[in-house]
Amino acid sequence: MIHFQILTISGKKFDDDVYEVVLPTPDGQIGVLQDHMPLITVSTTGVISIRHEQHDPDNRMDHFATYGGVIEVSDNNLKVLVDEAEHSDEINEAEAKQAMELAQKMKSEAKDQTSLEHAQGLIDRSAIRLHVAGLKHRRQH
């Protein structure tokens, strides 16, 4: 087991011993299990997935949408420092869809590079939120 914490500036989002955590990094997804080598890396916009027990099927995993931060592994402690982390249950799908449409509209109307990048950032964000919200349906309680 590895101790896993998700820390955000508005509080602790997750704090428990888990079997496996899958994290988004610039080089692709990485899975962290017990006795992982010490590592410090950055996290990108994507999904953090948590497998609580070794034999848990995929539909029992917890998913968080996140938008970049720092990942630190040392001594069977895994810490993720991110701006925000939203659990799949917290995301309102209809609202996320609306945000996506708004972001796409912003992108099509963007006049300069800055607003284009801003809109693209919002689209990436909404895509991840929608994806995580979709994972909710596969979960069984």
Added chain:
Amino acid sequence: MANTIALKHRIGSVKNTRQITKAMELVSASKMRRAQERAKLSRDYQVAAYDLLARLSTLKEVEIHPLFAKRKVKSRLYVVITSNSGLAGAYNYNVLKALTSSVRSDRDNGIASYVITVGSKGAQFARRLEHIQLTAVYPALGDTPSSADLWPILNTMIEEYKEKKIDQASLIYTVFVSNLKQQATVLDILPAKVAEETDKPTYKYSFTNFEPSVDVVLDSVAVRLLEIQVWQALLESLASEHSMRMAAMKNATDNANDLIDDLTLEFNTARQSAITQELAEITGGAEAIAK
């Protein structure tokens, strides 16, 4: 009689004012508590970020990293945190006084000053301030700020620092020392500081892997650190603002009470003398008729 009516009106209007100041005092008290609670929630994040930085500080790459490297200061950026509304005692005044004295000492040392304001009170002041360049103006972030509100400020700061338009960045905000004491402070946040010598952990770091590279990790950690510093400053300022407003409104309520007491006494005296005079007139009249 005219005098007593005027006094009655005044007492009435002071009572109305007292009701408002009392309500504002109670609202500020609860808002202050909420701001303090929010500040507590980010505590874990803060500890983890500083911890990470303390460990990274042993790396030699830190000294040459663009966000950590010190250079000769030719221009400085101030991020000034004020409120949108007044009636909070000396809250805005103290912060703006700190800004003025910093700008003055910069000018004496030949350093150019740039200013970003948060809160409309700061913007109003900075527009009139000489020898500065106003980089950006943001409204106060309200009672429930979110991390998304921070990014425009942070991005401007980091971009200008990397482009070497500014050589140093400082926050001017109000530290919440206790419910009774709040202090305007200048905190330097860029270049990012590695932890003090005493904080350095004994932890061996030689075999830790950095992916994709030390530079990218340092970049990200520096940004986290800035984020938490600005966030804490915002929340402490918010708690201070409400605390100072609460104190100011409590004083106002106390003053209103004193004023009501004085006016009531004056009213009673005026009424009594009117009655006495009326009685004297009646007895005087009665005596005249009896004769």
